[in-house]
Amino acid sequence: MAAADMGRSRIVIAGGGLAGLSLSLALKRALADGVDVIMCDPALSRDPHGDRRSYAIAAAARRMFQALGVWDAVSEKAQPILDMVITDSSLQDPIRPTYLTFEGAVDGEAFAHMVTAGDLTALLLEACREAGVTLKPEGVKGFTSHAAHTDVELTGGETLSATLLVAADGARSRLREQAGIGWIYWPYNQSGIVATISHERDHEGRAVEHFLPAGPFAILPLKDETRPDGSVQHRSSIVWSERSENVPVLLESHPEDLLAELEKRFGLQLGRIAFETKPQAFPLAFGVARSFVGERLVLLGDAAHLIHPIAGQGLNLGLHDVAALAEIITDAMRLGQDPGGADVLMQYERARRADITAMGIVTDGLNRLFSNDLLPVRLIRDLGLGLVDRMPGLKRFFIREAAGLRREDVPRLLKGEAL
Structure with a gap:
């Protein structure tokens, strides 16, 4: 059955992560009954609260969630980052001097909020x-593209005829591979250890990033949690970048030994600490698709790009994809255009290529610059951090860039405007 015979456009989104969910909601909010949005992911049958990872939601992404009508509920679970401190030292150094600080406010709002996935x-x-999104707790097995539609085969055996298939199925995207889209990739000799940490003292909304020879170690504030007995538990999330060869030994060590290693990096400024969640490790790598579109196919989020977490921009880059794609599809459909047509999809390619390439270069360069202990390099980078700290205009530029608010030509959702 061709797309033209379906009565209205149908968009299938493969992958129920945060990018896929956000796009589904944005399209239904904008187009309502004018489009069928079907999301497919086996994980939809599981309790989402089991994912205890934490993400930084930049100010521009926060504005998008506000425009989509969900931020008021999210804000009750979110912790604003009120300031940020950057240090650079070796693990053995008794003192970690602060080289750069940022106030967390930009244009009267926090530049980022922390929230659990x-x-x-x-x-x-x-x-x-x-909003009326159809949620199917099964995966997409494959697809066959035709001139006016694409047949999407689900793992349960059903075949859906769609105007457009959105591959939001992660960095190892099978749909990207099936479409024959190349993947530029290189691994870092690092893994990211993530966990939620409880601590005695209030973090006061402060984020800390220690640049250590093995990789950056970030402490990110989370919202306090009230326990059943009425006590308040202070919490933070850590993103601990470590050389990959050291990670198995660390995670398999006795809990007290692992906590001791954490204390060397975390410090004692927040009092006694403990693991609230079991530490998990993820290999770190760089990846970018050679094209973000195929025949009636578009890549979204990690299926299109993968960057180092050093700047905390991975999810926000995917949410920028969402804002751009939702606007392009919405505007095309309101003009009576085919949302899966090559001319429409190429608008998305052009809109996202430069931003994604620039962010990949920046994060890759920062990681290579700071993940070493060569004395001449340390002296140069510490001098650079100190100079930035003494230049308010440059600091404002960097904080607006991190918040996603620097440019005026961003999609409407990232300005907080409805589509």
Whole structure:
């Protein structure tokens, strides 16, 4: 059955992560009954609250969630980052001098908020249900593209005829591979260890990034949690970049030994600490698709790009994809154009290529610059950090860049405007 015979356009989104959910909601909010949005992911059958990873939501992405009508609920679970401190030292150094500080406010709002993936996923899922997104707890097995539609085969055996297939199925995207889209990739000799840490003292909304020879170590503030007995538990998320060969030994060590290694990096400024969640490790790598579009196919989020977490921009880069693609599809459909047509999809390619390439270069360069202990390099980078700290205009530029608010030509959702 051709797309033209379906009565209205149907968009299938393969992957129920935060980018896929956000796009589903944005399209239904903008086009309502004018489009069928079907999301497919086996994970939709699981409780999303089990995902205890944490993400930084930059100010521009926060504005998008506000425009989509979910931020008020998200904000109850989110912790604003009120300031940020950057240090550079060796692990053995008794003192970690602060080289750069940022105030967390930009244009009267926090430049980022921390929220757990489970909380955000659950709120987006509920909003998608209320908006009329069809949620199928099964995967996409493959697809066959035709001139006017694409046949999407699900793992349960059903075949859906769609105007457009969105591959939001992660960095190892099978749909990208099936489409024959090349993948530029190189691994870092690093893994990211993530966990939630409880601590005695209030973090006061402060984020800390220690640049250590093995890689950056970030402490990111989370919202306090009230326990059943009425006590308040202070919490932070860590992103601990470590040489990959050291990670198995660390994670398999006795819990007290692992906590001792954490204390060397975390410090004692927040009092006694403990693991609230079991540490998990993820290999770190760079990847970018040679094209973000195929025949009636578009790549979204990690399926299109993968960057180092040193700047905390991985999810936000994917949410920028969402804002751009939702605007392009919405505007095309309101003009009576085919949302899966090559001319429409190439608008997305042009809109995202430069931004993604620039962010990949920046994060790759920062990681290579700071993940070493060569004395001449340390002296040069510390001098650079110190100079930036003494230049308010340059600091404002960097903080607006991190918040996603520097440019005026961003998609409307990132300005907080409805589509």
